[in-house]
Amino acid sequence: MRTVTVVGASLAGLYAARALRAQGFDGRLVIVGEERHRPYDRPPLSKDFLTGRVDEAHLSLADAEEETELAAEWLLATRARGLDARGRTLLLDDGRTVATDGIVIATGASARRLPGDDGLTGVHPLRTLDDATALRAALSGGSRRVVVIGGGFIGAETASACASLGHEVTVVEAAPLPLVPQLGHDMAAVCAALHLRGGTELVTGVGVARLHGRSAVIAVELADGRVLPADLVVVGIGAVPNTGWLAGSTLPVDNGVLCDDGCATALPQVVAVGDVARVGAVRSEHWTSATEQPAVAVRNLLAGRTVEHVRRLPYFWSDQYGARIQFAGRRRESDTVRVAEGSTDEGSFLGLYERGGRTTAVLAVDRPRSFMRVRRELARAAQPAPAA
Structure with missing residues (x-):
C-alpha cells in the first residue's frame, strides 16, 4: 500500500493518521479537511473556549513537531465531493483527484x-x-x-x-x-x-x-x-453524519457509513471512523469513539481484512454549571438504578444501572475516582475476542 488518504482533518482523522505511522505505514499520507483549521479539540468549544478561559491555540491537537513526524500532505479548506466505484480515487470540490490505495473516512457530522x-x-x-x-x-x-x-x-x-x-x-x-x-x-x-x-x-x-x-x-x-x-x-438539536459526498458511490450509507465491527466498509481498503461511522449498527458521537476506533480501523485496513474488533463501552462526559457528569455502559429501559455513593439531593453521587444482578452502566456527578473504578470493571467485561 503506497498511499493512504484520510478524509476528514478531525479528531478521528488525526488519530487515524497517528495510527498509520505507529503501525508502520511509511508511504504517502494525505489528509483532506473541509475546514481551514488543523485538527482541534471540540469539547472545549461549548465550555472554556466560549467563556474565554482558553483561546484557539489551546485547542490544537498536534504541535509542529508531531506534524513533521506525520509527514502528511494537508489539503485543507477542501471538500471531498465523490469517491469512485472501486474506492481508489477521491474527487475534490476544486476539480483535483487523489489516487489512493486505502481510504479512512473521518468526515464527522454537521449541526442539524x-x-x-x-x-x-x-x-x-x-x-x-x-x-x-x-x-x-x-x-x-x-x-x-x-x-x-x-x-x-x-x-x-x-x-x-x-x-x-x-x-x-x-x-x-x-x-x-x-x-x-x-x-x-x-x-x-x-x-x-x-x-x-x-x-x-x-x-x-x-x-x-x-x-x-x-x-x-x-x-x-x-x-x-x-x-x-x-x-x-x-x-443544539443534534447532528447529521457527513455522507452526502458519497452519493453515487457504491458505499452503503444509512445514518452513517455502514461498517462491520472492525470499522471496515463494504469496499475493500476503505474504513470509516468517528461520528460518520456506523460500526456494527451503532453510530456513536462521542470523543472516546473518535479516539479508540482509528487504531482498530487502521490495523484492519493495513491487514486487508478485519482482524480486530472495536471495544464497545460507550462513555461520555459533560461539564455543566460547575458539575462534571460522567456516564459509561449501555442501559436498557428495564434496568434499575440505585445510588451507591453520595446523594442526588447533595448533587454528588454515583449511580449504578443494574440488570439481572449485574452492573450494566454507571452515572456519576462529581465522583470521578469512583466512576473510573466502575468504568474499568465494565470495560474489562466488554473486551471482545479477536476477529477470526
Whole structure:
C-alpha cells in the first residue's frame, strides 16, 4: 500500500493518521479537511473556549513537531465531493483527484439546522471552531437574552457557559426531560435540576414553531403559542453524519457509513471512523469513539481484512454549571438504578444501572475516582475476542 488518504482533518482523522505511522505505514499520507483549521479539540468549544478561559491555540491537537513526524500532505479548506466505484480515487470540490490505495473516512457530522433560520442573524449552531468564535463574539457585547434550542449535552453546556457570563438563558427541550434516552427518567430529572441550580430556565415538553425577526432574530415562538424574547438563539438539536459526498458511490450509507465491527466498509481498503461511522449498527458521537476506533480501523485496513474488533463501552462526559457528569455502559429501559455513593439531593453521587444482578452502566456527578473504578470493571467485561 503506497498511499493512504484520510478524509476528514478531525479528531478521528488525526488519530487515524497517528495510527498509520505507529503501525508502520511509511508511504504517502494525505489528509483532506473541509475546514481551514488543523485538527482541534471540540469539547472545549461549548465550555472554556466560549467563556474565554482558553483561546484557539489551546485547542490544537498536534504541535509542529508531531506534524513533521506525520509527514502528511494537508489539503485543507477542501471538500471531498465523490469517491469512485472501486474506492481508489477521491474527487475534490476544486476539480483535483487523489489516487489512493486505502481510504479512512473521518468526515464527522454537521449541526442539524432549524427550519426557518436561514438569513436571520443572531441564530447560531455550535459544532465547529468558526461557529464557536462567532457565538463568543456575539456574547461579548453586553447582557443578552439567550434561547438555547435543545437540552442535550451541547445545548446544556452552552447554556451553562452563557449563564456563567451573566446572560439570561432559557433552554427549550421538546422531550419531557433532556437526556432521557441516555440516562433514564429518574437520573435525567436529577441532571435537569442543574439548570435550575445555575439560574437557567428550562422549558420542556414543547417544540419550536418558528423564529421571529426580519433580518435579526427577536423571539422564539413555541408550539403552544408562547413567545420567548431572544437576542441570540443557539441551535443544539443534534447532528447529521457527513455522507452526502458519497452519493453515487457504491458505499452503503444509512445514518452513517455502514461498517462491520472492525470499522471496515463494504469496499475493500476503505474504513470509516468517528461520528460518520456506523460500526456494527451503532453510530456513536462521542470523543472516546473518535479516539479508540482509528487504531482498530487502521490495523484492519493495513491487514486487508478485519482482524480486530472495536471495544464497545460507550462513555461520555459533560461539564455543566460547575458539575462534571460522567456516564459509561449501555442501559436498557428495564434496568434499575440505585445510588451507591453520595446523594442526588447533595448533587454528588454515583449511580449504578443494574440488570439481572449485574452492573450494566454507571452515572456519576462529581465522583470521578469512583466512576473510573466502575468504568474499568465494565470495560474489562466488554473486551471482545479477536476477529477470526
